[in-house]
Amino acid sequence: MTEKETIISEKQLRKKTIISFSVFIVMLVLAVVAWKWLHKQPDADGALKPLRTVLNNNERIFSNFFSNNHLAKTFPVGATVHKVRVNGSEGMSPDFDASKWKLQVIKSAGDTLFVTLDEIKALPKTEIVFDFKCIEGWSQITHWGGVKFSDFAKKYNLTSQTQMNYVGLITPDKGYYVGIDMPAILHPQTLLCYEMNGKSLPMNQGYPLRLIIPVKYGIKHLKRIGSIFFSNERPADYWYERGYDYYSGL
């Protein structure tokens, strides 16, 4: 480099250096202070408040990319894994009596619909083989069968309910619960699922009925659905309360 040469005295050189490094050190200290400040912020559902705010804003930004035409990649049945992973047993109390089970759909306060497994099975069946993605970072190609939530909603005339912003799903023992934005639950790959690998759902995979929602991480695929309700506010969500992103969309 030959351009922009300047001749200065030793004193000027020292002065220039000290000024620059003073700014540098001040910025360094500010960065450390900002980091410490961040970690002193109040907790907002398990996440530091500024981080929670950004997670919510990320949802606003990335939900713009959401489309019913964007489908999770599907695979041939032969690509499925031999051993389907079981992750988590929250909401799966051992005293569950499957013979008495009916799906409760709370249409509005005091207006609850009860649907049996046979009635659900009588609806048009959809199968999907997709890469199930856990928020922990692993994924498995798995095979599920059930009725599209959108078909179910059509059949039971949930038109006004599906105009709302969110759906809440709760296990019969109320031990596990998720909230899902309406576009995701109405996505054409979202199933009320009663089959895995062409057979009835195993108990530890959520027999008699679970949610399969390929546009979300596994934490939203609630096993053993007890009741479903609709809301304009975010329904309570088990992992959201423990610091995870509410949206958890893929």
Add this chain to the structure above:
Amino acid sequence: MKTIVKKHPLAIRWFHWINFPVLAVMIWSGLLIYWANDIYRVGWGDKTVLKFFPDSFNKALNIPFRLAEGMSLHFFFMWFFAINGFLYVLYLFISGEWRLIFPNKKSLKESWQVVLHDLHIKKRMPPQKKYNAAQRIAYTGVIFMGIGSLLTGLAIYKPVQFNFLCNLLGGYEWARAEHFILTILFTLFFLVHIIQVIIAGWNNFRGIVTGFEVKPPTPPPVGEGTMEVHPLNELKK
């Protein structure tokens, strides 16, 4: 009296020093996330030479069971990393600084000579402008690594909405592995960078803070870089 030469424009110094802590937080939060499914290793079959990461490493840094925290940090600081990186690249193009950083047609050949020189095998360095050929390749490579981290990151962040990108990168699991490998490359770059900065000394380091370098008081001694005119070489002619 001293002669000072302008080296790093103010904008580049800011981009550099903003990127440093932001990238550090991205790698740190990435470690917290990766731990939840730490499947990568160097090895073959059942033989593992190096596990990413050894339990002692995780334990020493208190990494386990902080997935939610890691994700919230990662998806907060990703914006700073992306925006700072984008502005940096934009600045390179607008200011013309890219000419001093991007490799030219001589760079590949010259970079080998730089490596030989740095390893004390060769005494002479090829003539250079702001950066030598090896630096050009490394600093341009790191820009592409940054772009790669953003793309592989987006592919595993929203694999369904950006399924085209995810498929292009070889699918969800490959994209995750690529994201991880890029992070390892960043840390290797960082190590070499630090060593080189230490070797280069104070005048060079001051440059990335103040923007200028002090020119050596006397022209470089003639003894350096005169191997070609050594009597023995003359005899060979």
